[in-house]
Amino acid sequence: RAAELAQMEKMNLVSALAASISHEVRNPLTVTRGFLQLLQSPDLHKDQRIEYYELAISELDRAQDVITDYLTFAKSDSTEFTVLDVKSELEKVVSIIEPLANMSSIKIEQTLQDECFTIGSKQIFRQALINICKNSIEAMPDGGNLSIQLAVIHERVSLTISDNGQGMSQDQLIQIGKPYFSTKEKGTGLGIMVVKNVVKEMNGEILVNSELRKGTTFTLLFPPVK
Numbered sequence: 001r002a003a004e005l006a007q008m009e010k011m012n013l014v015s016a017l018a019a020s021i022s023h024e025v026r027n028p029l030t031v032t033r034g035f036l037q038l039l040q041s042p043d044l045h046k047d048q049r050i051e052y053y054e055l056a057i058s059e060l061d062r063a064q065d066v067i068t069d070y071l072t073f074a075k076s077d078s079t080e081f082t083v084l085d086v087k088s089e090l091e092k093v094v095s096i097i098e099p100l101a102n103m104s105s106i107k108i109e110q111t112l113q114d115e116c117f118t119i120g121s122k123q124i125f126r127q128a129l130i131n132i133c134k135n136s137i138e139a140m141p142d143g144g145n146l147s148i149q150l151a152v153i154h155e156r157v158s159l160t161i162s163d164n165g166q167g168m169s170q171d172q173l174i175q176i177g178k179p180y181f182s183t184k185e186k187g188t189g190l191g192i193m194v195v196k197n198v199v200k201e202m203n204g205e206i207l208v209n210s211e212l213r214k215g216t217t218f219t220l221l222f223p224p225v226k
């Protein structure tokens, strides 16, 4: 049942991100097309020809990277637990949610410490982080800051994700994570439930602080691995 619900939320995320994926792929393709057109010119200097050629290739690489990222995220059958480099997972997640943040003029600030390791599955961990970040982005429809911090504090891998968005009332705070609890018109009310399950699976702890019209901070704590 929980797996089914997780699957539903995943599909919802995928469809919500679809618009930004096509945007992110279309951009480099358009730029590449421009360079190829320039390369048609017969009286182009050799240096310029090389430069346009290299730029076109790097734009195609960019498009490919975007596709790889989204497809990695879409297929979630690899739930094997391994040592996770939390910083690199966060960087991956930021690259996935960046286009969505850009659409709402949200600035992403990161302070990420190296050498933060814990045990978990890449797929479900990324899914949880994406769900939290997506909620933060949705809580700031008119822009704001998404701040992500990672450090080892008191011998725990501590990860905080803060926004200065709508925030939650005391009553909402009590209810988040209950299946289908949503204050959104088209919400699934499954995102935080998935997050809670993932954090539990990874022997972690989750803390939520929120104030109406001020913002929300999610803190995730995990056992460190040296």
Ligand code: ADP
Pocket (backbone or CB within 6 Å): 131, 135, 136, 139, 163, 165, 166, 167, 168, 172, 176, 177, 181, 182, 183, 184, 186, 187, 188, 189, 190, 191, 192, 193, 215, 216
């Ligand atoms: P959904 O996003 O589909 O509504 P979630 O389980 O992801 O479902 O979130 C449940 C509810 O928790 C949201 O509808 C919202 O009311 C609240 N919530 C979660 N994260 C935030 C946040 N960062 N800021 C404000 N409210 C939030």
Ligand code: MG
Pocket (backbone or CB within 6 Å): 131, 134, 135, 189, 191, 192
């Ligand atoms: Mg959500």
